[in-house]
Amino acid sequence: MNAAGASLLSALGLCLVSALAGATAPRRVRPLLAGLGTACAGAAAAAAGVAALAGQSWSAWLPGVLPLAGARLALDPLGGMFVAVTGAVAVCAAVYGIGYAKHGVDGRVTQATLPLFLGAMLLVPVAASVSTLLVAWELMAVTSLLLVLAEHARRPAVAEAGLWYAVMTHLGFAAIVAGMAGFAAGAAGESFEQLRAATLSPAVRDAVFVATLAGFASKAGIVPLHVWLARAHPEAPSPVSALMSAAMVNMGVYGIVRVGLDLLRGGPSWWWLVVLAMGALSALFGILQAAVASDLKRLLGYSTTENMGLVLIGVGAAGFFASCGDKELAGLALVAALLHVVNHAGFKTLLFLAAGSVLRATGTRDLDALGGLRGRMPYTTALFAVGALAASALPPGNGFVSEWLLLQSLIHALPTSGVAGAVTMPPAVGVIALSAGLAIATFVKAFGVGFLARARTPAAGRAAESPPTMICGMALAAACCVALALAPAAVLPALSHLVAVLLPGHEAVGGVVTLRLADVQGTMSPLLIAAALAVAAALLLGSVRLVARRARRPARLWDCGAGPMTPRMEYTATSFAEPLQRVFDNVLAPESDLAVTPTKESAYLVESIHYRARIPDRIERRLYDPVLAAAASIGRGATRLANGSIHRYLAYGFYALTGVLLVLAVVW
Amino acid sequence: MTGLVGAVAQVVVVAVGSPLLVGLMRKIRARLEGRVGAGVLQTWRDLRKLCRKEAISPHGTGWVFRMAPLVLAGTALVVASVVPLVTTQSPMDGVADLFAVAALLALGSVALALGGLDTGTAFGGMGASREVTLLALVEPTILLSVFALSVRVGSTNLGEIVTAAVHDPMAVISPVSLLAAVALGVVTIAETGRIPVDNPSTHLELTMIHEAMVLEYAGPDLALIEWASGMRLFVLLGLLAGLFAPWGIATAGAGPVAVVLALVVLVFKVAVLGAGLAAGEVFMAKLRLFRIPELLAGSFMLALLAVAASYFLA
Numbered sequence: 001m002n003a004a005g006a007s008l009l010s011a012l013g014l015c016l017v018s019a020l021a022g023a024t025a026p027r028r029v030r031p032l033l034a035g036l037g038t039a040c041a042g043a044a045a046a047a048a049g050v051a052a053l054a055g056q057s058w059s060a061w062l063p064g065v066l067p068l069a070g071a072r073l074a075l076d077p078l079g080g081m082f083v084a085v086t087g088a089v090a091v092c093a094a095v096y097g098i099g100y101a102k103h104g105v106d107g108r109v110t111q112a113t114l115p116l117f118l119g120a121m122l123l124v125p126v127a128a129s130v131s132t133l134l135v136a137w138e139l140m141a142v143t144s145l146l147l148v149l150a151e152h153a154r155r156p157a158v159a160e161a162g163l164w165y166a167v168m169t170h171l172g173f174a175a176i177v178a179g180m181a182g183f184a185a186g187a188a189g190e191s192f193e194q195l196r197a198a199t200l201s202p203a204v205r206d207a208v209f210v211a212t213l214a215g216f217a218s219k220a221g222i223v224p225l226h227v228w229l230a231r232a233h234p235e236a237p238s239p240v241s242a243l244m245s246a247a248m249v250n251m252g253v254y255g256i257v258r259v260g261l262d263l264l265r266g267g268p269s270w271w272w273l274v275v276l277a278m279g280a281l282s283a284l285f286g287i288l289q290a291a292v293a294s295d296l297k298r299l300l301g302y303s304t305t306e307n308m309g310l311v312l313i314g315v316g317a318a319g320f321f322a323s324c325g326d327k328e329l330a331g332l333a334l335v336a337a338l339l340h341v342v343n344h345a346g347f348k349t350l351l352f353l354a355a356g357s358v359l360r361a362t363g364t365r366d367l368d369a370l371g372g373l374r375g376r377m378p379y380t381t382a383l384f385a386v387g388a389l390a391a392s393a394l395p396p397g398n399g400f401v402s403e404w405l406l407l408q409s410l411i412h413a414l415p416t417s418g419v420a421g422a423v424t425m426p427p428a429v430g431v432i433a434l435s436a437g438l439a440i441a442t443f444v445k446a447f448g449v450g451f452l453a454r455a456r457t458p459a460a461g462r463a464a465e466s467p468p469t470m471i472c473g474m475a476l477a478a479a480c481c482v483a484l485a486l487a488p489a490a491v492l493p494a495l496s497h498l499v500a501v502l503l504p505g506h507e508a509v510g511g512v513v514t515l516r517l518a519d520v521q522g523t524m525s526p527l528l529i530a531a532a533l534a535v536a537a538a539l540l541l542g543s544v545r546l547v548a549r550r551a552r553r554p555a556r557l558w559d560c561g562a563g564p565m566t567p568r569m570e571y572t573a574t575s576f577a578e579p580l581q582r583v584f585d586n587v588l589a590p591e592s593d594l595a596v597t598p599t600k601e602s603a604y605l606v607e608s609i610h611y612r613a614r615i616p617d618r619i620e621r622r623l624y625d626p627v628l629a630a631a632a633s634i635g636r637g638a639t640r641l642a643n644g645s646i647h648r649y650l651a652y653g654f655y656a657l658t659g660v661l662l663v664l665a666v667v668w
Numbered sequence: 669m670t671g672l673v674g675a676v677a678q679v680v681v682v683a684v685g686s687p688l689l690v691g692l693m694r695k696i697r698a699r700l701e702g703r704v705g706a707g708v709l710q711t712w713r714d715l716r717k718l719c720r721k722e723a724i725s726p727h728g729t730g731w732v733f734r735m736a737p738l739v740l741a742g743t744a745l746v747v748a749s750v751v752p753l754v755t756t757q758s759p760m761d762g763v764a765d766l767f768a769v770a771a772l773l774a775l776g777s778v779a780l781a782l783g784g785l786d787t788g789t790a791f792g793g794m795g796a797s798r799e800v801t802l803l804a805l806v807e808p809t810i811l812l813s814v815f816a817l818s819v820r821v822g823s824t825n826l827g828e829i830v831t832a833a834v835h836d837p838m839a840v841i842s843p844v845s846l847l848a849a850v851a852l853g854v855v856t857i858a859e860t861g862r863i864p865v866d867n868p869s870t871h872l873e874l875t876m877i878h879e880a881m882v883l884e885y886a887g888p889d890l891a892l893i894e895w896a897s898g899m900r901l902f903v904l905l906g907l908l909a910g911l912f913a914p915w916g917i918a919t920a921g922a923g924p925v926a927v928v929l930a931l932v933v934l935v936f937k938v939a940v941l942g943a944g945l946a947a948g949e950v951f952m953a954k955l956r957l958f959r960i961p962e963l964l965a966g967s968f969m970l971a972l973l974a975v976a977a978s979y980f981l982a
Contacts, residue, residue: 394771414979453787554725
């Protein structure tokens with residue numbers, strides 16, 4: 001067994017040990033033991049993933065583990081990348097979780113399930129047969145559901161979110177089962193080797209791709225299957241939110257790439273145009289909802305939908321270019337998509353963990369009630385700023401690098417990809433640009449309103465900085481973000497190599513300090529941009545110091561001479577997003593009620609005014625609510641059949657039996 | 669070597685010339701409105717005066733408020749060194765392409781918006797909110813225009829786009845260039861906060877965007893912001909001129925004379941564009957805030973048409 005296999009198995013073993021520790025250790029040391037174990041497991045998994053990316057492959061067949069076919073595991077570069085990302089996210093979340101657990105999530109079930117959840121997520125990308133994949137997938141769904149429900153006793157919204165998540169994830173699972181079972185039925189067996197060798201009719205291939213796409217897209221939170229994400233991710237405890245939003249959603253992307261590009265070896269261009277369209281829709285819808293959200297964790301959840309949409313734009317473009325025969329551009333698009341997966345994992349871990357610190361310190365996730373955390377939580381504020389910079393895709397953040405690569409791959413498509421490309425690529429570029437612009441607005445709001453200025457409520461004014469373990473977890477994630485931002489060349493060769501294996505071709509991106517695209521012209525250097533910015537700012541600071549004659553002086557804010565300003569006068573998140581809400585009024589369809597209660601004496605004297613505004617998820621309102629209402633009315637109708645009379649039930653039994661016998665008599 | 673000299677020269681010209689450009693535009697407006705107006709050098713005098721005053725840290729503000737002017741001016745300087753205003757051979761050319769330039773300008777705006785939010789005043793929040801709204805809506809037009817311009821050359825690197833245009837001047841006169849030029853022109857007006865998107869000389873609550881964000885700044889901080897705004901205007905006008913009328917820019921192999929000539933041509937082009945912008949502003953009123961998205965949607969359509977044209981005419 002080589003290093004990759006050994007570290008993967010030790011990671012899985014450590015997950016089990018930590019789960020045992022979480023289930024049996026006394027409450028005082030439970031978070032520490034389980035957290036350290038999970039962090040070690042994550043580190044081992046990251047090492048295994050890196051080894052796999054470096055070219056070590058490993059596979060195993062464990063006949064006794066699962067009935068019938070046994071479990072098949074294999075670690076290849078594609079799986080290795082997702083294992084590495086999951087492991088790295090788990091290290092940050094687990095270290096953070098040691099300090100966070102005192103916040104009411106140190107129960108046996110939660111502490112024991114978290115390592116199991118990590119183990120399941122590690123198994124998904126290394127599963128090498130249909131049954132292993134399905135078992136790992138379901139294990140991941142069930143363990144994450146348990147974790148989402150961790151705080152169900154405290155907030156009723158948790159139960160509702162859990163229900164949505166359970167239903168959506170199992171509908172997705174059913175779609176994946178249908179697709180993969182159909183695939184395996186047409187092949188000689190169910191191992192991935194046999195699936196790759198299978199020759200299926202085009203109709204079956206289409207059906208397999210569409211079914212698995214639906215299932216995997218629902219896990220990635222892609223519109224219109226995203227409704228669970230914006231509910232479940234905010235309601236889960238924050239380390240779990242980070243794991244789900246930064247690692248679990250990636251598994252949806254993994255599934256689409258694995259099935260579409262690896263097992264099915266690409267397909268007709270309409271498959272990939274569908275993927276691209278779903279990605280574009282998710283990117284726009286997700287970031288638009290995030291831009292007007294005032295719940296910090298809900299905002300981050302919608303931002304996950306946006307980023308997964310951007311990734312799918314890249315994946316769809318890659319498949320589309322490959323189907324047009326342009327392997328070089330396909331490689332570039334896929335590298336961009338995978339790099340965005342890595343980058344998103346980095347900054348979303350950081351942002352969710354920082355949001356958890358805010359929640360722990362203030363007891364609220366509502367941006368309208370926050371503010372002024374800069375002074376009281378300096379480390380959390382600075383770390384959130386790093387994440388927000390990355391998430392808004394501005395240089396020198398890491399999100400910028402992957403979005404730049406994605407844009408480069410799209411704008412070079414025109415000459416080769418024909419009319420379909422000429423019609424698709426400009427709107428795709430427009431969508432990426434608009435989502436980047438709205439992401440800027442979203443994260444300026446999240447950071448500026450949530451952390452700067454003055455506290456809007458007494459709770460925010462009493463906030464205290466998080467314990468060292470939590471800061472350490474966040475700092476680890478921030479260090480990853482900074483490293484990815486300044487030296488993307490550390491991961492790009494590995495990603496280029498993995499893509500070159502998947503879509504036969506040569507490596508798409510090269511260069512160490514300056515990124516150079518191999519097949520199209522384009523250079524950009526994140527490191528030098530950051531250095532130039534630093535030099536320019538230092539020069540300016542020096543010359544201002546030189547020129548300025550007088551020292552800086554504290555002073556009152558300009559209050560128009562009307563006395564000191566109160567926090568009530570500050571802009572809130574809602575008011576900050578109001579212009580955007582008005583501009584996108586037709587898409588968002590905000591709702592508001594105004595109830596004016598007059599006094600008893602006169603209709604002209606107002607006693608109280610109640611104003612309530614909310615922005616519902618319109619897709620949920622239009623698509624899901626009618627289905628749910630129909631299901632509920634069918635359920636109510638069915639109660640008329642069951643009125644409690646025992647005679648009636650006996651009659652049902654009798655008629656059902658005779659009916660079956662009659663049918664059998666006639667048919668047989 | 670001329671590349672390095674040219675790059676330094678263009679940063680110096682932008683740094684020194686931008687207050688003069690603002691002064692020139694104010695002078696032209698004043699004359700067209702029937703006023704005498706202050707001299708062209710007045711902006712420099714204002715900056716000097718501001719530098720002598722003390723900077724202010726209003727109660728309740730922190731490091732974000734203090735860093736914002738530095739970041740804003742820093743991004744403007746970096747962009748000035750990248751954009752081919754004088755030479756296409758800037759050593760910074762490979763570092764940042766047109767996408768990166770757009771993102772760097774956005775970074776400057778974001779820094780200022782955060783500075784405005786950090787004050788915690790209603791004005792600061794209002795200005796920041798409006799600024800990022802416009803920023804979000806401007807972004808698609810910029811990136812699509814970049815797309816349209818890059819199709820002919822096959823690259824988004826500014827040096828290559830401008831070099832190609834210098835070597836094949838007739839290619840500039842095409843529907844693609846025309847549409848992209850109009851789209852980028854609208855974007856330039858929006859990004860630099862000129863009429864009809866924003867009025868740089870207003871202090872009315874209902875209309876101001878940029879001024880609302882910088883209300884709490886004073887002394888050297890305010891000087892930096894004013895100077896940076898001028899530099900952004902200068903660079904964007906220079907970029908517009910370079911992309912659509914690239915004549916005179918020193919390309920590969922040009923000697924020192926060409927660099928000097930390019931400097932003169934640059935100053936002339938930017939002065940003409942600035943004068944035209946100022947003259948146009950006299951005849952226009954500021955748009956209502958919620959009419960601006962329509963203007964930007966129009967420019968987005970033009971950019972989309974430019975991309976479509978670049979494909980079908982290629």
